[in-house]
Amino acid sequence: xxxxxxxxxxxxxxxxxxxxxxxxxxxxxxxxxxxxxxxxxxxxxxxxxxxxxxxxxxxxxxxxxxxxxxxxxxxxxxxxxxxxxxxxxxxxxxxxxxxxxxxxxxxxxxxxxxxxxxxxxxxxxxxxxxxxxxxxxxxxxxxxxxxxxxxxxxxxxxxxxxxxxxxxxxxxxxxxxxxxxxxxxxxxxxxxxxxxxxxxxxxxxxxxxxxxxxxxxxxxxxxxxxxxxxxxxxxxxxxxxxxxxxxxxxxxxxxxxxxxxxxxxxxxxxxxxxxxxxxxxxxxxxxxxxxxxxxxxxxxxxxxxxxxxxxxxxxxxxxxxxxxxxxxxxxxxxxxxxxxxxxxxxxxxxxxxxxxxxxxxxxxxxxxxxxx
Numbered sequence: 001x002x003x004x005x006x007x008x009x010x011x012x013x014x015x016x017x018x019x020x021x022x023x024x025x026x027x028x029x030x031x032x033x034x035x036x037x038x039x040x041x042x043x044x045x046x047x048x049x050x051x052x053x054x055x056x057x058x059x060x061x062x063x064x065x066x067x068x069x070x071x072x073x074x075x076x077x078x079x080x081x082x083x084x085x086x087x088x089x090x091x092x093x094x095x096x097x098x099x100x101x102x103x104x105x106x107x108x109x110x111x112x113x114x115x116x117x118x119x120x121x122x123x124x125x126x127x128x129x130x131x132x133x134x135x136x137x138x139x140x141x142x143x144x145x146x147x148x149x150x151x152x153x154x155x156x157x158x159x160x161x162x163x164x165x166x167x168x169x170x171x172x173x174x175x176x177x178x179x180x181x182x183x184x185x186x187x188x189x190x191x192x193x194x195x196x197x198x199x200x201x202x203x204x205x206x207x208x209x210x211x212x213x214x215x216x217x218x219x220x221x222x223x224x225x226x227x228x229x230x231x232x233x234x235x236x237x238x239x240x241x242x243x244x245x246x247x248x249x250x251x252x253x254x255x256x257x258x259x260x261x262x263x264x265x266x267x268x269x270x271x272x273x274x275x276x277x278x279x280x281x282x283x284x285x286x287x288x289x290x291x292x293x294x295x296x297x298x299x300x301x302x303x304x305x306x307x308x309x310x311x312x313x314x315x316x317x318x319x320x321x322x323x324x325x326x327x328x329x330x331x332x333x334x335x336x337x338x339x340x341x342x343x344x345x346x347x348x349x350x351x352x353x354x355x356x357x358x359x360x361x362x363x364x365x366x367x368x369x370x371x372x
Contacts, residue, residue, distance in 0.1 A: 005215055006230075007040040014077065016041040016199055017062065017167060022071035024057055024223075031057040033223035034071065039167075044193050044200045046210035049220035050246075055203045058220075059169050062201070063092045075166070086115075091165040095172040097156035099144040106131070106140040109159045116163070130158035133192065150181045157189075161198070170202040174209065186212050207247055211235070219243055235292075240372045244290045249326075251296075251337045252370075253289045257281045265369055266308070271333040276308045279369025288370040295366035296339040298327055300351060303361040310361035313337065315354050327352065329360060 007013040015038035024032040032054045039045045047055035060066045061073060064085035072079050080088055091112075099108050106127050113123045131137045134154040144152055153173065160168055173189075174182045190213050193200045204210050210217045211231040218228045227239045238244035241252060255267035258274065260283055267275045267289050281287050297303070303310050313329035316336065320343075327339045339360055341352075352358060 005042070007043070008038065008216065013040060015039055015074075016043075016076060017201075018072075018074040018077075019058070019061075020072045020074065022058075022061065022068045022073060024054075024061060024066060025069050030223050032061070032068075035223065035225055036071075037218060037225055037228065039199065039201060041199055042197050044190065044213055044215050045202070046214035046217045047201065047203045047220060048205070048207065048210040048217050050205060052222075053220040054223040055220050056171055059092070059171055059201065059203050062167070063090055063169055064088050065092075089166040090169060091160045091163055091167075092169040092171065093156050093160040093173050095175055097144075097152050097176075099152060099155055099159075101144050104141050104143060105136060105147070105155050108144070108155055109162050112159065112163050126162055130162050133161070133196075134158045149176050149178075150185065153177065153185065157192075161196070165198065167199045167201060170200060172203055172205075174204075174206075182209070183212075189213060211247075219246060221246075238290070238368070238370070241288050241290070241370050244288075244368065244370060249293050249338060249340075251291050251293065253291075253335075255287050255289050257283050257285045257287050259283055264364060267369070269333075273311065273333070274308050275367065276364040277367040277369045278365050281369055281371050285371060290368040290370055291362055291366055293326065293338045293340040294324075296337070296360050296362045298329070298339040298341055298352060299359050299361070300356070302359045309364060309367070310359055311337070312357065312359055315352060315356050315358055318352075318354055327358070329358060 017039040019035055019037040021034050021036055022032055023030065023034050047058060049055050057066060061068055064083060068081060072081055109127045109130050110123050113126055131140055134157055136151060136154055139147065139151060174185055177185060186209060214231060216228060216230050217234055219226045221242065227234060227243050235247055238247060244250050245252060253269060255269050258266045258268045260280060263278060263280060265277055265279055265281055267277055267287060275289055277289050311331055313331040315327055316330045317328040319326040324340050324342050327341065328336055329339060330336050337360055
């Protein structure tokens with residue numbers, strides 16, 4: 001479903017959720033500042049940002065747990081400001097799961113349905129459907145303390161989905177899980193969302209989690225949206241230095257634009273080193289060249305054919321990550337660049353070691369030109 005799913009690119013499509021110049025303050029602190037954002041039906045949308053950026057506040061505004069100080073929130077084109085949480089076709093799954101410890105799994109899932117006074121037969125059928133959906137049928141009569149963390153997370157998910165909400169809000173839902181279970185659950189959530197067709201909005205500070213699951217990601221900082229893009233576009237085409245540095249690992253070099261030819265620019269550092277990069281900027285403008293570590297080739301000899309984008313340095317540190325290694329290389333001007341290399345061979349067979357002179361090189365199209 002991810003491939004080819006892009007309702008935001010179709011002008012005829014109307015968003016399911018629209019934040020229109022929304023502001024929320026807590027005393028002197030502005031948590032959300034004149035923020036506008038569209039989320040579409042069947043989309044898996046992620047709100048990503050550092051702690052205190054306003055992402056959870058935005059989720060609570062949509063859920064109805066907070067009221068906006070300015071602007072409007074629309075669901076299916078209808079302003080839902082003032083509509084209480086229990087009357088919104090939205091459900092929220094909390095980070096703590098908030099399960100009732102004295103109730104069984106089945107009773108936890110049924111709780112919201114009983115509050116809505118649904119017929120008993122319909123409740124039982126819906127509970128069975130949800131438990132089958134999250135593969136917990138045989139745990140229906142257990143209490144939460146008799147479950148693992150991953151199982152409790154699934155119970156909370158089943159309870160959140162039982163009322164068939166138009167939008168499911170997930171506030172750091174995988175934070176309590178260990179790394180391996182977290183990764184497995186990410187793909188389970190993706191499959192579940194695709195099967196149900198429910199719009200999911202997830203809050204996370206985990207970049208890898210957002211990149212794995214979401215159709216689009218809104219990167220937030222200090223109550224503002226810095227960029228909204230699909231994961232690949234966000235990683236490969238960040239719109240600012242801040243976003244480039246927040247998403248993944250990247251080398252940033254401060255430069256001045258020397259010349260522009262077609263869609264390529266020549267940049268120069270304060271030390272007089274020149275680079276070629278794809279992008280357009282005015283000659284004389286301050287600019288940043290950004291290049292991801294995995295785009296850089298590290299070798300013991302200079303690259304053949306010369307070219308602008310190569311530098312010499314000395315390895316000062318190596319970080320072994322299992323599938324790859326990160327090499328920190330100090331250049332002649334004292335700056336440090338990072339390059340990554342897949343560990344295709346055993347550690348004892350690798351050629352590059354600490355304190356060794358090396359060359360770093362990269363093609364112009366591998367680098368980004370950022371002007372802000």
